Amino acid sequence: MNSRGEAMTNLHPFLPFLIAAILAAFTRGSLRSAIMLAAPLFGGYQVMQAESGTMVMLQVLDLELIIYRVDELSLLFGYLFHLGAFICILFALHLKDTLQHVAGLLYAGSAIGAVFAGDLFTLFVFWEVLGLTSAFLIWASRDERSFHAGLRYFLFQVLSGVLLLGGALWIWWTTGDISFNEIGLGSGASWLIFMAFGIKCGFPLLHNWITDGYPASTPTGTVFLCAFTTKAAIYAMARGFPGTEILIYIGAFMACYPIFFAVIENDLRKVLAYSMINQLGFMVVGIGIGSALALNGAVGHAFNDVLFKGLLFMSMGAVLYVTGRSKASDLGGLYRAMPITTTLCIIGAMTISAFPLFSAFVSKSMVMTALLDEGHWGIWMAMLFASAGVLEHAGIKIPYFAFFAHDQSIKAKEPPVNMLLAMAIAAVLCVAIGSYPAILYNILPYDAPYSPYDITHVLTQMQLLAFAILGVVFLHRTGRYPDEIPSVNLDAEWFFRRMFPAIYRGIKVVISVLGEMGGQAVRFTLGFFLDKLSRHHGPSGILARTWPTGSMVLWVMVLLFLYLILYYVE
Amino acid sequence: MQNGNNENIGWADNPVIRQRIRNVLYMVCGLLVVADFIVHRHVYMPLEKIPAFYALYGFAALVGVVILAKLLRKVVGRSEDYYEQQGGSDD
Numbered sequence: 106m107n108s109r110g111e112a113m114t115n116l117h118p119f120l121p122f123l124i125a126a127i128l129a130a131f132t133r134g135s136l137r138s139a140i141m142l143a144a145p146l147f148g149g150y151q152v153m154q155a156e157s158g159t160m161v162m163l164q165v166l167d168l169e170l171i172i173y174r175v176d177e178l179s180l181l182f183g184y185l186f187h188l189g190a191f192i193c194i195l196f197a198l199h200l201k202d203t204l205q206h207v208a209g210l211l212y213a214g215s216a217i218g219a220v221f222a223g224d225l226f227t228l229f230v231f232w233e234v235l236g237l238t239s240a241f242l243i244w245a246s247r248d249e250r251s252f253h254a255g256l257r258y259f260l261f262q263v264l265s266g267v268l269l270l271g272g273a274l275w276i277w278w279t280t281g282d283i284s285f286n287e288i289g290l291g292s293g294a295s296w297l298i299f300m301a302f303g304i305k306c307g308f309p310l311l312h313n314w315i316t317d318g319y320p321a322s323t324p325t326g327t328v329f330l331c332a333f334t335t336k337a338a339i340y341a342m343a344r345g346f347p348g349t350e351i352l353i354y355i356g357a358f359m360a361c362y363p364i365f366f367a368v369i370e371n372d373l374r375k376v377l378a379y380s381m382i383n384q385l386g387f388m389v390v391g392i393g394i395g396s397a398l399a400l401n402g403a404v405g406h407a408f409n410d411v412l413f414k415g416l417l418f419m420s421m422g423a424v425l426y427v428t429g430r431s432k433a434s435d436l437g438g439l440y441r442a443m444p445i446t447t448t449l450c451i452i453g454a455m456t457i458s459a460f461p462l463f464s465a466f467v468s469k470s471m472v473m474t475a476l477l478d479e480g481h482w483g484i485w486m487a488m489l490f491a492s493a494g495v496l497e498h499a500g501i502k503i504p505y506f507a508f509f510a511h512d513q514s515i516k517a518k519e520p521p522v523n524m525l526l527a528m529a530i531a532a533v534l535c536v537a538i539g540s541y542p543a544i545l546y547n548i549l550p551y552d553a554p555y556s557p558y559d560i561t562h563v564l565t566q567m568q569l570l571a572f573a574i575l576g577v578v579f580l581h582r583t584g585r586y587p588d589e590i591p592s593v594n595l596d597a598e599w600f601f602r603r604m605f606p607a608i609y610r611g612i613k614v615v616i617s618v619l620g621e622m623g624g625q626a627v628r629f630t631l632g633f634f635l636d637k638l639s640r641h642h643g644p645s646g647i648l649a650r651t652w653p654t655g656s657m658v659l660w661v662m663v664l665l666f667l668y669l670i671l672y673y674v675e
Numbered sequence: 676m677q678n679g680n681n682e683n684i685g686w687a688d689n690p691v692i693r694q695r696i697r698n699v700l701y702m703v704c705g706l707l708v709v710a711d712f713i714v715h716r717h718v719y720m721p722l723e724k725i726p727a728f729y730a731l732y733g734f735a736a737l738v739g740v741v742i743l744a745k746l747l748r749k750v751v752g753r754s755e756d757y758y759e760q761q762g763g764s765d766d
Contacts, residue, residue, distance in 0.1 A: 368744035369752070441685045477719040485720075493736035509687050561716035568707045569733035575704050576737030578697060587745050593758065595751040602758055 117161070117173055118183065118221055119231070121148040122190075122214025126207045137206065141194050144210060148217065149187035155180065160223060171223025171284060177550035181404055182220040182340045184548060186213060188534075189332040189411045196419055196527035197325035208241035209329050216333035220340050224283045225273035225298075228341070232269055232301075236262025239334055242326035243318050251321040257601070258318030261311070265304040272297030288345040299346060305338030306389060307382045309358050313598040315382060316366075320374040320431070324422035327374060331381060331418045332411045339388045339407045348395020356393055357487045360386025364494030366596060371589050373421050373503055374431050377414065380457065380499040383491060384410050390488065391472040394479055397553035402471025405549050409456070409464040409538060416453035416531040417503060420446055423520040423528070424507050430515070433502070433589035438512030443519050447508040449528040456535040458500035458570060459492065464538035466566065467545065467557040474555070493573045500570075501577055506589060704730070 125144035129137050157180060161173035175183075190213035197209060215238060219231035240262065243255035275294035277283050288295045304311045315335070319327050346352065363379035363386075370376045384406070391403025423446050424439065425431045440447040456463040459470075469492070476485040519525060538545045542557060580586040641648045686692050711727045718724055725731070 364740055365744040365747045366751075368741055369748040438685070438688075440687055482720050482722075486722075489732060490736045490740075493733050494740045497737055497740055512685070512688060559717075560714055564707070564710055564714055564716055565729040568711065568727065568729035571700070571704050571707055572730040572733035573737040574700060576734045576741075578700065579734075580738065580741055585741070587741065587748065590752075591755045592748075593753045593755055594748065595753060595757075 116151055117218070118148050118152060119214045119218035121145075121151070122210050122217065126210040126214070129206045129210060130203060133201070138198050141198070141206060141210060142191065145187045145190040145194060145213070148214075149184070149191070152180065152183040152187060155183070168226065168283070170227050172227050173221050174223030175221065178340070178344060178404065179220045181408065181548050181550055182336070183217060185336070185408045185411055186217045186220065186333065189213070189336075189415065190217075192412075192415060192419075192527045192531055193325075193329045193332055195530070196328050196422070196524055198523040199521045200325060202245060202323075204241060205245045205323060205326060208238045208245065209326070212238040212242065212329055212333060216337045219337045223285060225269070225276065225285050226283055228285055229266065229269050229273055232305075232337075233262075233266045235334055235337060236266055239330055242329055243322045245323050245326055246321060254318050254321035257598070258314045258321075261304055261314035265301045268297045268304070269301035272301060285344065287347065290346065290349055290351070299349075302338050302342045302345060303355075305334055306342055307335060307338075307359065307385050308355060309362065310597045310600075312359075312363075312382050313596060313601075316363075316375055316378040316596060317598050319378040319381075320372050324426040328415055328418045328422055331377075331414050335381065335385055336407045336411055339385065339392070339403065342389065343392050343400060343404055347392055347400055349393055352389050352393025353481065353484055354393075356386045356389030356391075357484045357491075358386070359383065359389055360491035361487055361494070364491060364498060366594055367494075367498035368502070369587060369592075369594055370498075371432050371434055371591055373433055373436070373507060374418070374425070376433075376498055376503060377417055377421060380417075380495065381410075381414055383495060384414065384457070386491065387469055387472050387488065390484065391475065394472070394475050394481070396475050396479065397551035398471055398478070398555060399475035401546075401549040401551050401553050401555070402468055402473075402475060405471060405545055406465070406468035408545060409468045409535070412531045412534050412538075413453050413456035413463075413465060416449065416528055416535065417457065417499065419524065419528045419531065420450035420453060421503070421507065423524050424517075426524070427517050427520050428515050432591065433506035433510075434591050436507050436513060436515070437510035438508070439515060439517055440508040442515075442517040443508065445519055445525055446528070447504065449525075449532045450504050450508065452532040452535060454500045454504045456539065458496040459566065460539075460570060461558070461563045461566060462536065462539045464535045464542075464545070466539055467542040470557050470562060470566075471553075471555055489569065493569060493576075496570055496573045497577060501574070510589075 121144045125140050128140045132140060155175045157176050159173070159175040160171055163170045163172045193209065193213065197205060200206065212235065215231045215234035219228055219235060222228040222231055236259065240255050240259040243251050243258055245251075272294045273283060275292075275297065276288075279292070279294065288298055290296060290299060300308075304314075307315050319330050322330055342352070360383050363382040367376045367379035367383070370379060388403040388406050388410075391399040391406065394400075421431060424436065424443070427443070428436070428439070430436055452463075456465050459465040473485065473488060476482075476488065546555070577586070640646055643649060708727045708730055711730070716723075722728060
């Protein structure tokens with residue numbers, strides 16, 4: 106732990122992005138471009154200089170916040186997010202939209218702030234900024250769909266933030282220690298935090314903000330979105346809950362179920378959103394296993410995923426930007442007009458499919474090997490199944506339907522040069538890390554020597570992929586391959602877009618009917634009593650009559666007589 | 676393939692080239708299976724002992740995924756404006 110004095114020479118990594126965002130709001134043209142690109146370059150340089158073990162404290166009332174903490178794990182994500190931010194900013198550089206530029210900068214900066222947060226309250230602050238700024242990247246589409254999708258997206262972000270704050274306060278009250286280290290599932294508070302992270306990791310049934318929100322964002326906004334939120338959540342999960350067994354099963358489910366939806370989804374950016382949950386599944390499984398190799402695999406795969414998923418989202422963003430279309434049923438034949446984009450997309454597709462020499466191969470295999478080492482054979486089979494599924498929807502479907510398939514005679518050209526450059530950087534890194542994995546392995550946080558390139562591994566992976574492609578060819582040739590049809594596939598969002606509103610409307614109807622019935626019952630009962638009262642006490646009622654004194658005396662006599670009898674009986 | 680402007684079609688739409696690409700795939704698949712019998716690969720679990728296990732599993736998994744997905748489409752598939760009907764999307 107370094108002294109505060111030395112640590113203060115470090116600028117907090119959020120600041121370059123905050124300053125750039127403020128400046129970007131008041132500048133335009135090439136000056137703004139230069140400022141925006143400088144933020145990740147300057148911040149990245151700072152992080153390269155940062156030493157593991159550095160901490161910066163901030164005293165707020167009687168709370169000692171650790172606003173900046175550097176260790177091996179946060180450094181890996183620090184490098185990654187600066188790299189990701191640079192690529193995303195470059196990709197969005199041609200825009201003139203101040204909102205997107207400012208939101209993008211703050212969003213990337215808050216993700217970086219979150220991974221360097223050393224305590225739960227600091228983490229919460231960046232967690233919330235992350236949610237809010239990213240929602241603006243969806244609203245930036247400025248149409249009705251994105252408005253509603255952005256609201257739904259934001260609701261999940263707020264829910265995650267509230268759970269995190271609740272858990273953090275609870276832990277603070279019970280232990281007095283708010284530092285963010287391994288938490289583990291021991292208490293109610295830890296469950297709250299687990300679910301807060303889980304929402305942003307895309308846990309099943311809580312995943313819809315990804316598949317609903319991301320495709321509604323702008324062509325460039327989606328690229329930002331895919332890089333930061335879920336990866337920050339993977340970081341938080343890896344730090345807070347390594348070796349939590351339930352994550353193995355959750356992760357396996359996450360890896361498997363989206364592939365079915367991805368196969369039949371028509372919107373190619375939504376296919377990628379499903380594909381993202383599938384890849385997150387591999388990372389979550391790795392965190393659940395918790396061995397050094399598995400954790401390295403999880404965070405290493407997160408690193409690679411930002412690059413290859415970013416590349417795929419960029420290529421679809423470029424297609425959307427150029428043609429205004431992102432649906433498989435509207436696309437096809439673009440390879441002639443956009444050969445560079447096509448090539449770069451295919452590199453992304455081969456990477457996500459984990460072909461040898463591409464980056465996913467060297468990170469996903471760590472998780473797979475760890476599964477075998479720990480004897481999780483069933484889960485391993487499921488993940489292998491999911492790997493074949495990835496090849497179908499991300500490896501083949503994305504490039505095939507966008508760039509080949511049926512020639513739709515779409516007028517198109519290559520996207521602006523900044524977009525091509527951003528894609529090219531990502532593509533080069535995918536191949537570089539895959540071919541020379543030491544680039545990645547040297548910055549992985551845990552000590553677990555691993556070599557991905559042995560004959561068994563290469564051979565088995567090639568068999569899996571080649572025969573999966575053969576499966577696609579077989580389905581195509583026999584006419585069994587599903588057509589792309591314009592459609593919506595119901596997923597868990599149906600619950601809150603259809604079922605909950607329907608239940609709400611139902612309850613409203615029931616309440617109004619009950620109210621009506623209750624009102625009638627009250628009116629009837631009240632009427633009955635009023636009727637009785639008026640019958641007896643009304644002007645002509647029996648109790649309103651004037652009674653003769655004689656009859657009263659008679660009744661007194663009867664009473665006295667009865668009393669006498671009772672007296673003697675006793 | 677139809678092409679509005681001129682007669683020449685792109686390489687990827689040329690049936691001869693398509694067939695060539697498929698032939699390469701068949702050859703690669705064949706070689707990979709042959710290699711399975713030559714190369715001694717590590718076996719971690721009993722199922723892996725099946726000859727060309729990964730090849731069989733890859734093919735079966737992919738075909739399985741697609742067939743199951745087609746069934747899923749029958750259950751969850753709706754018209755494109757599903758959420759716009761009945762009073763628009765709710766939040």
